Amino acid sequence: MQRITFGTSGWRGILCEDFIFENVKVVTQAIADHVKSNGEGNKGIIVGYDSRFMGEAFAREAARVLTGSGIPTFLCVRDTPTPVISFEILRRGAAGAINFTASHNPPEYNGIKFSPSWGGPALPQTTNDIERRANEMLGEICYNECSIDDAVKKGLLVEIDPMQDYLDDLAKKVDFAAIAKLGTIAVNPLYGTARGYLAEPLKAHGVKVVQMNANRDPYFGGFPPEPSEKYIQDFIKLVQQDPEIALGIATDGDADRFGIVDGDGTFIEPNYVIALLLDYLVRVKGMKGGVGRSVATSHLVDAVAKMHDIKVYETPVGFKFVGELIAQDKIIIGGEESAGLTIKGHVPEKDGILACLLVAEMVAREGMPVKALLERLYSKVGRYLTKRVNLTLSPELEEIFPERIAATPASFAGEAVKEKITVDGNKFILQDGSWLLFRKSGTEPVVRLYCEASSEERLQALVEAGREFILGKG
Structure with a gap:
C-alpha cells in the first residue's frame, strides 16, 4: 500500500490508482482523530470540493466518516473555491475544512487539502501528525462511518452554500464602483469553481462582462486548469480580438x-502583479505593514518595499507560510510567483478571485493598462525580469545532486556570488543583484531553476549558467 504523503498543498494522487475511496476514508479518519486530539471536534469541519470527477462522492464519504466520529459536518452543496472555504472556516469558527481539490493539476488528479481553524493551509506540524495517523491505518478498516440520513437526523450534517457571505465580504474590500468605469472585462474561470464568483458580481455592479469556459468540465477543456500563458491561449486570443475589452x-x-491578460492581449507574469499591487495598496489605499513573499518570488517586490520603507518577509515555498504572516497581521500583502496572493484583513489563503478584482480596481483607478503601470514602476525602482525552467536529472545526476548542490561556486555567468540563502532550496544572490534558485522536486527527478536579472541577455546567461551547474557542460 503506497504511503500517504502531504506536499505543499495536501495529499494528491491519481484517480483510481492511489486516490481511491478507501484511502480517502483513512485520511479523513486521520483528520478527524487529529482534530479531536486538539479538543476541537465539537466546532465542526467544513467539507468542500472542486469541479473534478467524483468531487461530490468523495465529499459525501468524508462526511460519513466525520459524522461517524461524532464531528459536526458542514457539507458544501456545490463545487466551492478554496479561498471561500477558508473564509467559511473563520466565519463559522470551525475546527477546519477538508477540501477535495488538486488545484491546477491535470484532470486525472484529485487531492485532499486540510485547513485548520486559523483558516490557512495546514503547517508541517499538522500535516505530519495527519500523515502518521493515516499511514498507521492503511490497509485496515479502522474508520467510523455514519449514513448520510442518520447524520442528518442526529443533527451532525448540514448542507451549506458559503457563496453569498463571501461575496458580501468581498464587496467591502473591492471598489466595484471604480471597476464599473473601466469598460468591458473578459472573465475565464477555466471550467472551475470561480463560476459565479467573478462574472456575476461584476455584472451586478454594472460592469460589462465577456465570459468563456464558464461551464463545469472535469476535463478542463483538455488542459490543466492553470491560468498560465501556456494554457489560456484561447482567452488571450479573445482579448486580442475584441478592442472593447480593457482587461482579462x-x-x-x-x-x-x-491569471492576468492586459487589454492588448499581453499575459502579465504573476511576479509583477504582486509587486504592482503592493505599490497600489500602499500608495493609493494607504495600507500599512510588511510584505511576504516566497524565496522563489521576484525581488521586484523587495524594490517596491524599499521604496515605501516596509519590511520584507522571505518564506519557504508553500502558501501556508505566507498565510501564517497574514494570520499574524504582519503584512499588507503576501504572494508567490506561482500566482497566489492575499491581503491584510482577508483570508490567510491564496485567493485568485480577490487578486483578479484588485487588479481590475487598480487599472480602473490608475487609468492605465497593466503594462503601462509596470513600466512606470520600473522607472522608479529598476527593471526585474524572471524565468523558471525545469532541469531533468538522469539517474546518475540525481545520485550526485546533493553533493553538487552543496557546493557554492565563486560566480555564475561572470558575476561573483555575494550570498547563499537556504530557506528552501539553494538561492545564490550575485554581486549585481541578480540571483538563481535551485529547488529539487520531491516527487520527480527534476530541479526547478529560478533566475532573475535586469535584462533579457543577462537572464538567459544565468539560465545557461544554472543549467551547466546542475547538468554539466554539453
Whole structure:
C-alpha cells in the first residue's frame, strides 16, 4: 500500500490508482482523530470540493466518516473555491475544512487539502501528525462511518452554500464602483469553481462582462486548469480580438490562483502583479505593514518595499507560510510567483478571485493598462525580469545532486556570488543583484531553476549558467 504523503498543498494522487475511496476514508479518519486530539471536534469541519470527477462522492464519504466520529459536518452543496472555504472556516469558527481539490493539476488528479481553524493551509506540524495517523491505518478498516440520513437526523450534517457571505465580504474590500468605469472585462474561470464568483458580481455592479469556459468540465477543456500563458491561449486570443475589452482575468480550477491578460492581449507574469499591487495598496489605499513573499518570488517586490520603507518577509515555498504572516497581521500583502496572493484583513489563503478584482480596481483607478503601470514602476525602482525552467536529472545526476548542490561556486555567468540563502532550496544572490534558485522536486527527478536579472541577455546567461551547474557542460 503506497504511503500517504502531504506536499505543499495536501495529499494528491491519481484517480483510481492511489486516490481511491478507501484511502480517502483513512485520511479523513486521520483528520478527524487529529482534530479531536486538539479538543476541537465539537466546532465542526467544513467539507468542500472542486469541479473534478467524483468531487461530490468523495465529499459525501468524508462526511460519513466525520459524522461517524461524532464531528459536526458542514457539507458544501456545490463545487466551492478554496479561498471561500477558508473564509467559511473563520466565519463559522470551525475546527477546519477538508477540501477535495488538486488545484491546477491535470484532470486525472484529485487531492485532499486540510485547513485548520486559523483558516490557512495546514503547517508541517499538522500535516505530519495527519500523515502518521493515516499511514498507521492503511490497509485496515479502522474508520467510523455514519449514513448520510442518520447524520442528518442526529443533527451532525448540514448542507451549506458559503457563496453569498463571501461575496458580501468581498464587496467591502473591492471598489466595484471604480471597476464599473473601466469598460468591458473578459472573465475565464477555466471550467472551475470561480463560476459565479467573478462574472456575476461584476455584472451586478454594472460592469460589462465577456465570459468563456464558464461551464463545469472535469476535463478542463483538455488542459490543466492553470491560468498560465501556456494554457489560456484561447482567452488571450479573445482579448486580442475584441478592442472593447480593457482587461482579462482568469482563475485556476479551485480559484486560488490568478491569471492576468492586459487589454492588448499581453499575459502579465504573476511576479509583477504582486509587486504592482503592493505599490497600489500602499500608495493609493494607504495600507500599512510588511510584505511576504516566497524565496522563489521576484525581488521586484523587495524594490517596491524599499521604496515605501516596509519590511520584507522571505518564506519557504508553500502558501501556508505566507498565510501564517497574514494570520499574524504582519503584512499588507503576501504572494508567490506561482500566482497566489492575499491581503491584510482577508483570508490567510491564496485567493485568485480577490487578486483578479484588485487588479481590475487598480487599472480602473490608475487609468492605465497593466503594462503601462509596470513600466512606470520600473522607472522608479529598476527593471526585474524572471524565468523558471525545469532541469531533468538522469539517474546518475540525481545520485550526485546533493553533493553538487552543496557546493557554492565563486560566480555564475561572470558575476561573483555575494550570498547563499537556504530557506528552501539553494538561492545564490550575485554581486549585481541578480540571483538563481535551485529547488529539487520531491516527487520527480527534476530541479526547478529560478533566475532573475535586469535584462533579457543577462537572464538567459544565468539560465545557461544554472543549467551547466546542475547538468554539466554539453
